[in-house]
Amino acid sequence: MLREGEIRIPSGCAISGIVNKQGVRFSGRDVIKSIALMHDRSNGLGGGFAAYGIYPEYAEHYAFHMYYDDITIKDYTEEFLSSRFNIAESHEIPTKKVASIKNSPIVWRYFVKPKSEFIDEDCGCDEFVMKIVMMINAKFDGAFVASSGKNMGAFKGVGYPEEIGEFFRLDEYKGYIWTSHGRFPTNTPGWWGGAHPFTLLDWSIVHNGEISSYGANKRYLEMFGYQLSLQTDTEAITYAFDLLVRKHGLDIETACSVLAPPFWRNMERMEPAKKEMYTALRAVYGNLLLNGPFSIILGTSKGIVALNDRIKLRPLVAATKGDNLYVSSEESAIREICPSPDNVWTPKGGEPVIGMLEKEETRDAYQYATA
Amino acid sequence: MPISMQLPDYLVDRDPNRCITCKVCVNQCANDVHHWDKDVDSVIAEEEKCVNCHRCVIYCPTHALKIRRNPTEYKENHYWNSSTIRGIDRQAEGGGVLLTGMGTDKPIPIYWDRLFLNASQVTNPSIDPLREPMEIRTYLGSKPDNVIIKDGKLIKELPPQLVLDAPIMFGALSFGAISLSAVKSLAKAATDCGVMWNTGEGGLHRDVYEYGKNCIVQVASGRFGVDAEYLNAGSAIEIKIGQGAKPGIGGHLPGEKVGEEVSKTRMIPVGSDAISPAPHHDIYSIEDLRQLIYALKEATRYTKPVSVKVSAVHNVAAIASGIVRAGADIVAIDGVRGGTGAAPLRTRDSVGIPAELALAAVDSRLRQEGIRNQASLVIAGGIRNSSDIVKAIALGADACYIGTAALITMGCRMCQTCYTGKCNWGICTQDPKLVKRLNPEIGAQRLTNLIHAWSHEIKELLGGMGINALESLRGNRLMLRGVGLSETEYRILGILPAGE
Numbered sequence: 001m002l003r004e005g006e007i008r009i010p011s012g013c014a015i016s017g018i019v020n021k022q023g024v025r026f027s028g029r030d031v032i033k034s035i036a037l038m039h040d041r042s043n044g045l046g047g048g049f050a051a052y053g054i055y056p057e058y059a060e061h062y063a064f065h066m067y068y069d070d071i072t073i074k075d076y077t078e079e080f081l082s083s084r085f086n087i088a089e090s091h092e093i094p095t096k097k098v099a100s101i102k103n104s105p106i107v108w109r110y111f112v113k114p115k116s117e118f119i120d121e122d123c124g125c126d127e128f129v130m131k132i133v134m135m136i137n138a139k140f141d142g143a144f145v146a147s148s149g150k151n152m153g154a155f156k157g158v159g160y161p162e163e164i165g166e167f168f169r170l171d172e173y174k175g176y177i178w179t180s181h182g183r184f185p186t187n188t189p190g191w192w193g194g195a196h197p198f199t200l201l202d203w204s205i206v207h208n209g210e211i212s213s214y215g216a217n218k219r220y221l222e223m224f225g226y227q228l229s230l231q232t233d234t235e236a237i238t239y240a241f242d243l244l245v246r247k248h249g250l251d252i253e254t255a256c257s258v259l260a261p262p263f264w265r266n267m268e269r270m271e272p273a274k275k276e277m278y279t280a281l282r283a284v285y286g287n288l289l290l291n292g293p294f295s296i297i298l299g300t301s302k303g304i305v306a307l308n309d310r311i312k313l314r315p316l317v318a319a320t321k322g323d324n325l326y327v328s329s330e331e332s333a334i335r336e337i338c339p340s341p342d343n344v345w346t347p348k349g350g351e352p353v354i355g356m357l358e359k360e361e362t363r364d365a366y367q368y369a370t371a
Numbered sequence: 372m373p374i375s376m377q378l379p380d381y382l383v384d385r386d387p388n389r390c391i392t393c394k395v396c397v398n399q400c401a402n403d404v405h406h407w408d409k410d411v412d413s414v415i416a417e418e419e420k421c422v423n424c425h426r427c428v429i430y431c432p433t434h435a436l437k438i439r440r441n442p443t444e445y446k447e448n449h450y451w452n453s454s455t456i457r458g459i460d461r462q463a464e465g466g467g468v469l470l471t472g473m474g475t476d477k478p479i480p481i482y483w484d485r486l487f488l489n490a491s492q493v494t495n496p497s498i499d500p501l502r503e504p505m506e507i508r509t510y511l512g513s514k515p516d517n518v519i520i521k522d523g524k525l526i527k528e529l530p531p532q533l534v535l536d537a538p539i540m541f542g543a544l545s546f547g548a549i550s551l552s553a554v555k556s557l558a559k560a561a562t563d564c565g566v567m568w569n570t571g572e573g574g575l576h577r578d579v580y581e582y583g584k585n586c587i588v589q590v591a592s593g594r595f596g597v598d599a600e601y602l603n604a605g606s607a608i609e610i611k612i613g614q615g616a617k618p619g620i621g622g623h624l625p626g627e628k629v630g631e632e633v634s635k636t637r638m639i640p641v642g643s644d645a646i647s648p649a650p651h652h653d654i655y656s657i658e659d660l661r662q663l664i665y666a667l668k669e670a671t672r673y674t675k676p677v678s679v680k681v682s683a684v685h686n687v688a689a690i691a692s693g694i695v696r697a698g699a700d701i702v703a704i705d706g707v708r709g710g711t712g713a714a715p716l717r718t719r720d721s722v723g724i725p726a727e728l729a730l731a732a733v734d735s736r737l738r739q740e741g742i743r744n745q746a747s748l749v750i751a752g753g754i755r756n757s758s759d760i761v762k763a764i765a766l767g768a769d770a771c772y773i774g775t776a777a778l779i780t781m782g783c784r785m786c787q788t789c790y791t792g793k794c795n796w797g798i799c800t801q802d803p804k805l806v807k808r809l810n811p812e813i814g815a816q817r818l819t820n821l822i823h824a825w826s827h828e829i830k831e832l833l834g835g836m837g838i839n840a841l842e843s844l845r846g847n848r849l850m851l852r853g854v855g856l857s858e859t860e861y862r863i864l865g866i867l868p869a870g871e
Contacts, residue, residue, distance in 0.1 A: 210495040212836055213843030215765075215850060223741050224516075248517035261840075263504050277525045283510040283532060284518050284744070286842030292495045293837070311503055311839065313496055 013196070013208035014041035014161075016328040017179035017297040018337075019304045019355040023362035024323065025053045028170030030337045031178035036162035037336045038182060038329060044100070046183030046195040047164040048156025050147070050204035050299045051175035053362045059151045061088055061111035062129050067192050068106040069142035077136065077143040084132060085112035093155075098167045101159045105144075105192050109153075126201055126246065133200065137193075138229040144193035149202040152301060156181075156195035164195075176362050177304055179297045181206035198234035200242055202300050207234045208329060209294030209314050220287035237296060240288050252298075252305055253352060258285045260310045260350035297327055303356030312349035319344040325355035376460045379418035381438050383427075389435035390414065396427035396436060401793040401805055424786040426795035458716070469716035472789030472799070474616055474708045474753055474775055477720050482727035482860075483759045487869060489850045491837035498839050500830035506840045507829055509535040509770050511607075511747040512676040513700040530700065531676050533587075533607050535770060536565030537826045538760060538841060541818075542705075542751050542772030543589050543611065543680070545571025547624045547633045547645060548712035548789070549778075550806040551578065553798045556781055556814025558582035563815065564822040569772070572611060572622065572647060574636040575601050587678065590667065592621055593647035595637040599670055607675050607701070608667050610660070612651070613682035615709020615752040618723045621647040623713065628792055628801045661697035668698070676700035676747075683707060683729030683752065684722075688736035695737060695746045703772065704729050706752025710775040712799055713790035726752040727766065731864045734767025734846060743767075743846075757828035766864065767846040780821045781814045 016034040020026065028051060035047070055063050064081070068074040081087065093107040114128045123131075133145045147154035152175075155168040161182040165171075181196035197204040211217065211233040218228045218236055224247070226239040237259070244255040261282045267275050282289070293313030298305040306327035308316045319326045319334045319341035326334040331344060347353050383404065392414060396405040402420045405427060407413075421438060428436045445453045458469055491497040498505070512532035519526040541557045554576060561568035562585045569587040574596015579586075588605035590597055602608055613619065624633075624645035634641040654660050664677050678701035679694045681687065691702050706726020711719065730750045737743040750763050751772035760771045779785065782796035789799040797808030829841075838844055852869040853861055861868060 210837075212491065212495060212838045212850075213847060215847035216843050216845055219738055219846045219848075223738050223743060250518070250520060254520060264506055264508050265504065273524050276528070277520060277523065280518050280525050280529050281520075282842075283529060284514045286510075286840070287845060289840050289843050291838045291840055291843035292491075311498070 013184055014038035014182040014329045014333070015180065015206045015208050015295060015297055016333050017177070017206070017299070017304055017306065017326070019177045019325050019357075020323050021303070021325065021355060021358045022323045023053070023176045023357050023359055025174040025176045025362055025364045028165060028173050028175070028178055031180045032162050032165035032170060034326075034328060034333045034337045035165075035180040035182050036160075037333045039160060039162070041184060041329060042160055042182030043184045044160050045158060045185050045190045046156070046181070047159055047161030048154060048181050048195045048197050048206070049161070049165060049168075049170055050152065050154045050177075050179045050197040050199065050206070051170070051173055052152045052177035052299060052301050053175040054153055054173045055111070055151045056362070058088065058111040061113055062125075062148055062150055063153055064110040064112060064148050065093065065146040065153050065155070066108045066110065067144040067146055068108065071106065073140065073142035074106055074108065077140055080136075080140075081110065081112065084118060085110075085114055087112050094169055094172075095167050096169050098159070098163050100163050101157065101167045104157060104167070130201060130242075134227050134229070138227050146193070147199040147204065149199060149204070150301065152199075152202065152204070152299075154197050154199045154204060156197060157192045158190040158195065174364055176357070177299055179204060179206045179299045179304065194230065194232065196234055197299070198230070198232065198238050200238050201246070203238050203241055204299040205234050205238045205241075205296055206299075207237060207294060207296040209233065209296070209309065210292055211236065211290050211294060212292030213290055216287050217290065233294070237290065237294075237298075240290075241298060244285070244288070252356075253354060254281070256305060256307050256352040257281060258288050259290045260307055260352075261289055262350070263310070295329065303354065305355075306347070306353040308347060308349050308351070310350040316353075317344065317346055318353045325353070327353055327355075375464060377419070377457065377464070378443055379421065379441055380457075381418060381421045381423045382441050383416035383418050383421055384437040384439060385414065385416065386435045386437075387413075389433040391433055391435075393432060395430050395432065399426045399430050399795065401795050401800075401802065402791075422786040422788045423784070424788075424795045425784045470713055470790050471716040471719055471787055472711060472713055473785055473787045474710040475720045476787065479707060479725060482725060482856075482864070483755070483762055485853050485856055486727075486762045486851050486864075486866070487854065488758070488761060488765070488832060488836065489852070490835040495837045497837055498834040500827075500834045503834070503839060505830040505834055507537050507826060507833070509538045509841060511535065511701050511749070511769055513746055514744040516744065531674055533567060533676060533701075534565075535567065537822055537829070538764060538768075538770040539822055539825060540566050540587070540749070540770055540772050541568040541777050542774035543569040543571035543587075543609070543614075544774060544777075545573025545589075545712075546576050546636055547573040547595075547628055547801070549799050550794075550797055550801060550809060551576055551632060552806050552809035552811050552814065553778075553781055554579055555811035556809065556818060557777060558586065559811060559815035560818030560822065561585040563819050566822060567606070569609065570596075570605070573633070574638065575604055576632065576636045580604055589680075590663075591647050592649070592651045593645060595639065595645060595647075598638075602667060602670050605675070607678055608671065609678040609680050609701075609703065610651075610663060610667070610699075611680045612654070612660075613680070613684070613705065614711060615682045615705030615707055615723055615726070616711035617714040617718045618682035618684050619649060620715070620718060621649040623647075625792070630801055633801060657693045657697055660694065664698045678703050678749070680705060680751075682709070683724045683726055685724065687724070687729045688732040691733040691748075692736055692740055692742070695742050699746055701747045701749055702733070703749040703751060704733060705772075706730075706750070708753030709751055710778070711789075726750055727763075728860075728863055730763060730768055731766050735865055738846075757825040758832065760825065761829055761832045761844070762851065764841065764844050765847050765850045767848075769845065776821070777818060780817045781809060
């Protein structure tokens, strides 16, 4: 049977995410509780989390979360990594025995900076790291980069999300953004790398849906040098954001309007400048339009964006309480951790819910409490 | 030897119990098949002249007429079959090149029919086009790599684009080859449907300048009817290098067809043969093409996309890449099944490659080179129905040209004798008596019906796949599976076999 990454596997899911707009860092306990409530939306074949702000002591280093099948590929990959990067710190990611979590890979963490000889005007640090990540994921059999951003990390595997959270001891981390995912693949032997979130550099995506435009999205992205080695929608969505925002300089909201653009008939009613802009975006980036059902939460160090497909074929609810923004597949999963939100709403199809940080510095929740 | 070895291709069966000797058939047949014999007061048929165009059959008020293939068999022979023998007979008697019309009738593999589309089941929902928006609008033209936006405004506007309400255009059918009635039908229908029609190399008749907004004006090797006004009258310009039905050769409109109107429109003397050279004599290489593309862009002040149409030949992927790099905004590829008003039979049936393979190869090549967005890809040559279009788009086309299907819509019965100028349906003729038979209003209405019907069908197929915007299907070969193809064909088409 082919492993995920060698074959495309459709799946249904649960997603949940929290951001504190003041950059206050809090434990992973809440997000685990939220996603756990939606237990029946997953089937134990995939769960995961992305957290931002968890490595303040290495905030300027790229944090590589690596999964290895065995020690041989680990040695081989480490040799490669140390030839390309200065490694400030490397250690096993602490885990806890959980009865239901079996066959876990070797999970290792590295804080690195690219060696200066590889960096020039054409290839900045981000570009270089991206190339290395793609190379490892495509060509290093048995090694997988789970995440590679600064001051962030992805924790994912085969199991129910609450079990994965326990396994990785996420209650011991503090972040100002947490996103989570519970997976219901229709057909899979289960592979740790195939779980969500999918990440690239600063980006992370958790996603519920099956993109019917995948073939078109993939071939368009390939033209711009992306290698879609995992054959997952999530990977395609991540690369789409990377291309639009990091490489082509669009803002997040405009990028969302590429992925879930206004209908032509609605564009007809726009004022001329706006109509011209949306027409150009759609004419040029039409192949990036995400079709079919999806709800996604995009995480970046600057905030989160939640987005539905244009005709809302997957659930997505949002709520606010103070400086916190919650987004989730179900309202119940928000109320589980925030019983009386200030505001709860169901975003329209194609209408992004954006929660960006309001300041640059971040701090821990207990400092906030004592201040 | 007898004067002719040729047997009639068709026999005319006239039911004497039904025939009322009304002579409609006599009046309708431009091939002079039917004659009224006053001595016996009955209608007789000169069957050698019958081309099986159905004009008499459809107009016979008592349904007294049937046309059937001449049942006389040659001695059974798989190799030396009847059409081969008849071809030799014709040449033995006439000494000329065998001429024919329409696209090839040979059993070339039909890849469209080996491709199957996907549909959504359980893991994602199909979308009902009667309840949800379903978008098939298409922009043709060069797209930049990225869009630059500042303060919510577009900084650099897009290169000129053609906007189509459906991914269907009427292919090049020139005035001269087809009648003015047919041209008007196409022009009006394209305008009513928000799609494009194409002048072919016959120039733009004064009466259809009003349909210029929905017109692609063609510049072919004969340059007929080309001047600054003509170039600026349409919304796009197409340089015709080749045609699927006759790759590598030019065109020949006999002087008999060049009457007053054709003469004025093509800007040639009445009665003179209109001969398009095989190559453009100012394009002997790719860099020459670039000069013509930019000459045309200069002449229209960069306000119109320039298309380059080539026939699908062996090296079509590399040729298409060169065309894009030469500055074309649209590349049109015409496959081996493409139609024609007149072509040498041997060229039509054996030169070029099927559109499906050419399309897949070109789309893949342009993507590998990272230039697919620099030009739109239009495919032509045997598009029969809406599912062919959907499959073409999944393989990578932006839009399709239809020619033969449009002619059938106007009444063509595919008798393949367009080159005789005696089209009984008033389509492929300049005989004023015959041209009158096609009412442009009715022709346009039927074409509009066809475009609307196909648009509905395209939307149904899209919705079934869980897609509500055509751009999500473009190049989405995961939506296709094949049956009964070779490994090599799967590789070229870039699709998986059904079951995988």
